[in-house]
Amino acid sequence: MGLKEEISKRRTFGIISHPDAGKTTLTEKLLLFGGAIQTAGAVKNNKIKKSATSDFMEIEKQRGISVATSVMAFQYGGKQINILDTPGHKDFAEDTYRTLTAVDSVILVIDCANGVESQTEKLMEVCRMRNTPVIVFVNKMDREGKEAFDLLDELEEKLDIKVRPLSWPIGMGDRFKGVYNLHRKNLNLFDANKTKIERDIVNIENLDDPKLEEIVGEQFAGELREEAELVEGVYEAFDRDKYLAGEVAPVFFGSALNNFGVQELLDTFIEISPEPRGRMTDTELIKPDNKKFSGFVFKIHANIDPKHRDRIAFLRIVSGTFERNTFYQHVRLNKKFKFANPTSFMAQSKEVVDEAYPGDVVGLYDTGNFKIGDTLTEGDDFMFKGIPSFSPEIFKEVQNDDPMKTKQLEKGIQQLTDEGVAQLFTIQPGNRKVIGTVGELQFEVIQYRLEHEYGAKASFKFKPHHKACWMTTDNEEKLDEFIKRKLNNIAYDKDGNPVFLADSPFLLTQAETDYPEIKFHRTSEFK
Numbered sequence: 118m119g120l121k122e123e124i125s126k127r128r129t130f131g132i133i134s135h136p137d138a139g140k141t142t143l144t145e146k147l148l149l150f151g152g153a154i155q156t157a158g159a160v161k162n163n164k165i166k167k168s169a170t171s172d173f174m175e176i177e178k179q180r181g182i183s184v185a186t187s188v189m190a191f192q193y194g195g196k197q198i199n200i201l202d203t204p205g206h207k208d209f210a211e212d213t214y215r216t217l218t219a220v221d222s223v224i225l226v227i228d229c230a231n232g233v234e235s236q237t238e239k240l241m242e243v244c245r246m247r248n249t250p251v252i253v254f255v256n257k258m259d260r261e262g263k264e265a266f267d268l269l270d271e272l273e274e275k276l277d278i279k280v281r282p283l284s285w286p287i288g289m290g291d292r293f294k295g296v297y298n299l300h301r302k303n304l305n306l307f308d309a310n311k312t313k314i315e316r317d318i319v320n321i322e323n324l325d326d327p328k329l330e331e332i333v334g335e336q337f338a339g340e341l342r343e344e345a346e347l348v349e350g351v352y353e354a355f356d357r358d359k360y361l362a363g364e365v366a367p368v369f370f371g372s373a374l375n376n377f378g379v380q381e382l383l384d385t386f387i388e389i390s391p392e393p394r395g396r397m398t399d400t401e402l403i404k405p406d407n408k409k410f411s412g413f414v415f416k417i418h419a420n421i422d423p424k425h426r427d428r429i430a431f432l433r434i435v436s437g438t439f440e441r442n443t444f445y446q447h448v449r450l451n452k453k454f455k456f457a458n459p460t461s462f463m464a465q466s467k468e469v470v471d472e473a474y475p476g477d478v479v480g481l482y483d484t485g486n487f488k489i490g491d492t493l494t495e496g497d498d499f500m501f502k503g504i505p506s507f508s509p510e511i512f513k514e515v516q517n518d519d520p521m522k523t524k525q526l527e528k529g530i531q532q533l534t535d536e537g538v539a540q541l542f543t544i545q546p547g548n549r550k551v552i553g554t555v556g557e558l559q560f561e562v563i564q565y566r567l568e569h570e571y572g573a574k575a576s577f578k579f580k581p582h583h584k585a586c587w588m589t590t591d592n593e594e595k596l597d598e599f600i601k602r603k604l605n606n607i608a609y610d611k612d613g614n615p616v617f618l619a620d621s622p623f624l625l626t627q628a629e630t631d632y633p634e635i636k637f638h639r640t641s642e643f644k
């Protein structure tokens with residue numbers, strides 16, 4: 118098969134949701150359809166129920182499994198589907214944001230009772246930054262929830278995206294009868310059954326068909342006719358190009374737990390979702406069918422077991438064909454590397470791959486050469502853009518509790534922040550190290566890992582910063598002046614870029630007003 122066919126076969130996406138909306142359940146059902154697993158319950162739910170370190174460490178111990186479930190590949194309908202797992206826990210949101218840079222589209226799961234929740238909004242903001250196409254799956258229709266029209270309004274309002282229902286629910290909760298597929302014009306009848314894969318689908322081309330009454334009864338038939346008419350009147354006809362541009366999100370209703378509405382979601386997904394897309398470098402778009410191989414690292418997984426100190430770097434292939442045992446250019450280090458055992462991830466196992474194509478993710482064994490955002494090429498020296506750091510929300514200064522282990526501490530902090538566990542900022546004078554995260558959990562993880570992997574002891578002192586803002590300007594003088602004036606709140610990120618650690622929203626606004634020449638950015642990458 119040629120490169121073009123390999124590309125057109127692939128679909129790489131992520132499932133995102135606020136915790137508990139049903140991401141794990143939906144993932145599992147998709148894998149069941151793909152034949153990647155045989156029984157429900159086979160996908161380990163690696164979410165953290167409480168914000169406790171013990172839970173996290175427990176998960177870390179089982180890392181073998183969570184690495185395997187980081188990417189789940191399976192075949193369905195002639196396509197090779199790669200699902201990239203995203204942690205649901207909010208303290209790991211940064212990890213999720215980065216994973217979203219490696220997907221070509223997402224499925225967003227919403228709980229029909231809770232509607233749009235806080236995590237949903239944040240994740241969608243990240244999708245909008247890259248115009249990632251989104252399909253919405255409204256889950257738990259077997260429970261009482263909000264009215265479908267209200268949910269759609271809420272989606273449009275809170276997520277700032279247009280929606281277009283492609284299926285329509287008939288009743289909900291105990292009265293849930295099923296969904297009418299507006300796209301395919303058939304009726305999918307609900308029965309609470311968690312394992313059944315084949316369903317009774319009744320074709321009803323025209324909703325005036327009296328068959329409808331026979332099947333769902335007079336009342337529901339009437340409601341469905343009325344609502345379907347309203348849908349067609351209110352929402353524009355589905356336009357795939359608008360979906361691909363990230364402007365319109367098609368919406369499906371179902372119940373992942375009951376395996377209901379999942380197949381139509383999957384069938385539509387493979388019909389409309391995008392093929393692997395190119396990625397931007399500083400200067401150009403690298404298209405997937407570019408003959409020369411290129412890819413970028415979006416995630417690094419460390420093995421916390423001191424006996425197995427290997428790390429796995431996750432490489433998303435952007436263009437060309439990746440081959441085992443071939444030398445590739447590590448652009449940042451300007452050094453050639455080859456990989457003897459690159460792994461692919463099938464649902465529950467890892468296997469060595471000889472070749473991989475755009476859209477695929479391969480795991481590369483790493484002894485500390487990679488950091489997030491690194492680019493590998495066949496010799497070109499461009500770097501991919503699009504893996505920004507987001508402003509952390511919690512800041513703490515590192516205190517060295519064992520001066521005999523200063524070197525180990527430095528190395529540990531360096532490597533852990535390369536892995537993307539947290540962000541490192543240095544404040545001058547004094548070379549003070551400040552770590553920024555989105556959650557408290559990371560500090561416990563860092564402390565634990567510094568001690569167990571590097572033999573260093575550290576504690577953290579809270580710093581009252583509100584946001585870290587990267588700064589750019591055309592007026593270097595003004596920037597110098599600002600830096601001098603705010604010296605105690607200026608830090609440098611790992612690449613040496615100056616960052617303003619604003620102590621409050623008010624002080625940030627004030628800085629913006631006083632220094633209109635300086636742009637303050639909430640992410641490390643700016644257009």
Ligand code: G4P
Nearest residue numbers: 134136137138139140141142205256257260372373374375
């Ligand atoms: P997450 O990954 O998004 O965090 O959610 P997950 O799939 O773990 O689902 C969260 C809870 O919602 C689970 O129950 C799951 O069984 C339930 N759930 C998922 N889909 C549906 C659905 O369509 N209908 C109903 N009624 N419930 C659904 P739990 O009790 O928290 O966990 P478990 O002990 O049952 O696994």
